[in-house]
Amino acid sequence: MASTLVSMPSTNTTVKQYAFAARQGTDWSYYLAHRPAYPQSFFERIYSYHAQKSGAAWSVAHDIGAGCGVVSAVLASRFDSVIVSDPNDGYTKLAREYLLEKTSFPESKFKFLQETAEESSVGSGTVDLIAACECIHWTTPDVAIGEFGRQLGAGGTLAITYYTRPLIEGNERAARAWKAVWDAFPKKVQRYGIGENPYKIGNTALESLEFPEENWEAIKRIYINSQGTVDSFMLDDRIIESRVKESEEKVWVEEDDDWCDVCDIEWLKGYVATWEPRLQESEIQDIWDELEAALEGKPVKTRTPIVMILATKRG
Incomplete structure (x- = not known):
């Protein structure tokens, strides 16, 4: 990635835990x-939106679907405390x-919870900002958004x-x-038995997510590096109905270098290996051979499409 990337703490040990589908480590x-790192501009878009509100509070943030805590590490620099779930x-x-060994923040900065996005023990009206990054498609979105x-x-x-x-x-x-x-x-997904909804939600760039007007306002959908269409997000032709309202703001940002990179064949193979279910290299060896031949031993520029949805809880 470019030099504008957030410097994330690194880990020297390999730790295996249950995967997203709880089927493998x-x-x-x-x-x-082998994943794109979140650049500083990613967080600044969120902070700028939050800061525009009168009396915006910076006390408690909740990182939902936090994984190993990479987003929590950055939120902790702006909020008094961070819930990591x-x-x-x-x-x-x-x-x-990860957070206590690789950052300078004290343990009192964080609260760690093992619980779902749909049902949390966090108190009502106690959070100033919720971040749900790269996880909403694994939830029941309507229920999760209500809980948020x-x-x-x-x-x-x-x-x-x-x-x-x-x-x-x-x-x-x-x-x-x-x-x-x-x-x-x-095709691998279908054989593996994972439900279709996660991929339908992703294929449509989260446009199936609904924000009831009685609960939410100032909804802003930012599409980065998508060339003015959600087609860049589609893995196949399975889609779900759009629930975007006319009152919602759409912003298209193209040629964002913070979400571009220069990658070689090994990184591309590594990236595919981070998806669930695991697509083994041997299953598509002929395709990898073709890609490697096309690269001729050279790295290639990549552009990652990303969608960000920002919404405000009504008073």
Whole structure:
């Protein structure tokens, strides 16, 4: 990534915990090394939206679906305290180790909870900002968004974000081979028995998420590096009905270098390996061979599409 990236703490040990689907282990060291890092501009968009409100509070943030805590680490620099929650066994334990060993923040800065997005022990109206990054598609969104609204105080900010696989630029042959990798992925999903909704939600760039007007206002959807369409998010043709309202603001941001990178074949293979269910290299060896031949041993530029939804809890 570019030099504007947030410097995230690194970990020298390999720790395996349950994966998103609770079927196999996730090596978080590997995950962090083969996923796009959140740039400073990502957080500044969220903070700028929150700061525009009269009397915006910076006391409590809640990082939902926190994984090993990379977003929590950044939120902790702006909020007095951060709730770190995830439903998966072992994730909050790992997040505690990650945040306390690799940052300078005291343990009192954080509260760690193993619980779902749909049902939380957090008190009503006690949170100023909720971040749900790269996780909403694994929830029951209507229920989760209702729960987010319960936790937020009046004027609180909800930030829901999702990025999809990076797209290859400047090498048409490599781009075709990379697309073929992802054309094989939905077939694996169907065989693996994962429900369709997570992929339908992602395919439509979260446009199926609804924010009832009696509870939410100032809804802003920011599409970055998507070329003016949600097609960049589609892995296949499975979609779900859009519930975007005319009152919602849409912002299209193109050529955002903070979400571009220069990657080699090993990073691309590593990125695919972070998705669930695991698509083994041997299952599509001919496609990987074609991609490697197209790259001719050289790295290639990638552009990652991302959508950010910002919403305010009504008073």
